[in-house]
Amino acid sequence: MGPVIRIHNLSKTFGKDGAALSNISINVDQGEMVGLIGPSGSGKSTLLRHVSGLVKGDQTGGGVEVLGEPLQLAGKLSRRARHTRARIGYIFQQFNLVNRLSVLDNVLMGLLGRVPVWRGTLGLFFEQEKLLAMESLRRVGMDDHAHKRASCLSGGQQQRVAIARALTQQVDIILADEPIASLDPESARCVMDILEDINQQDGKTVLVTLHQIDYAHSYCHRILALKQGRVHYDGAAGELTPALLNNIYGTTSFNNH
Numbered sequence: 001m002g003p004v005i006r007i008h009n010l011s012k013t014f015g016k017d018g019a020a021l022s023n024i025s026i027n028v029d030q031g032e033m034v035g036l037i038g039p040s041g042s043g044k045s046t047l048l049r050h051v052s053g054l055v056k057g058d059q060t061g062g063g064v065e066v067l068g069e070p071l072q073l074a075g076k077l078s079r080r081a082r083h084t085r086a087r088i089g090y091i092f093q094q095f096n097l098v099n100r101l102s103v104l105d106n107v108l109m110g111l112l113g114r115v116p117v118w119r120g121t122l123g124l125f126f127e128q129e130k131l132l133a134m135e136s137l138r139r140v141g142m143d144d145h146a147h148k149r150a151s152c153l154s155g156g157q158q159q160r161v162a163i164a165r166a167l168t169q170q171v172d173i174i175l176a177d178e179p180i181a182s183l184d185p186e187s188a189r190c191v192m193d194i195l196e197d198i199n200q201q202d203g204k205t206v207l208v209t210l211h212q213i214d215y216a217h218s219y220c221h222r223i224l225a226l227k228q229g230r231v232h233y234d235g236a237a238g239e240l241t242p243a244l245l246n247n248i249y250g251t252t253s254f255n256n257h
């Protein structure tokens, strides 16, 4: 099987500013866990949003293909492209849960757009869907909290629920944009352990942006190092030495987030 994510000559410019992404070409294979590192403003989020199909690149011939389907077509996404997007889960730095809803309902909300509109609107979910949601919560160690309001949870717990929501969507690819940037070290490790587990046990492809390089080294097989919208390193995590990092960034850690 070919790469699940194929990015070819992708560029993106916002207004008159410099390029946010310049000529990015990357392939990601099924089952990889890839860390995307770089200081604030280097283009990590922009790249991830392109892979999710939420934004379009500049019309310069480059683009993004996910699971063999082009996502960067001009105009509206085709039915097939929408279907492909439904196989991608997105995890945000700020979790994006609905505070007033229960944990279980937040996970079920992930099924909106995947069940008939009338059922989604009424919040009518089948027993099988609730069981799937509970199983996903069990997977991230949050099943005991299913009936609590989301607002009662700690940041780390909320992020675990957000991962459970993606699992309930039965996606093949997880894109996580700074999933641990707002968390204390213990919660951060817990969330990264879960992403690693999903990658290793379920074979889901994970693309995660991190500005903490040590986490990328501990958890990712492969690291992409971005600087000013360009890929300066793409290879094994173990071979991205402090000397090499220093060469690229003039530092070995980013603290500007």
Ligand code: ADP
Pocket (backbone or CB within 6 Å): 014, 015, 017, 019, 020, 038, 039, 040, 041, 042, 043, 044, 045, 046, 047
């Ligand atoms: P990172 O996630 O690595 O911090 P971003 O992808 O958010 O970097 O940003 C890359 C560059 O693109 C930055 O210079 C940022 O200001 C710019 N940028 C990102 N999104 C927008 C936008 N919606 N409008 C204008 N500029 C943007």
Ligand code: MG
Pocket (backbone or CB within 6 Å): 044, 045, 046, 178
């Ligand atoms: Mg970002």
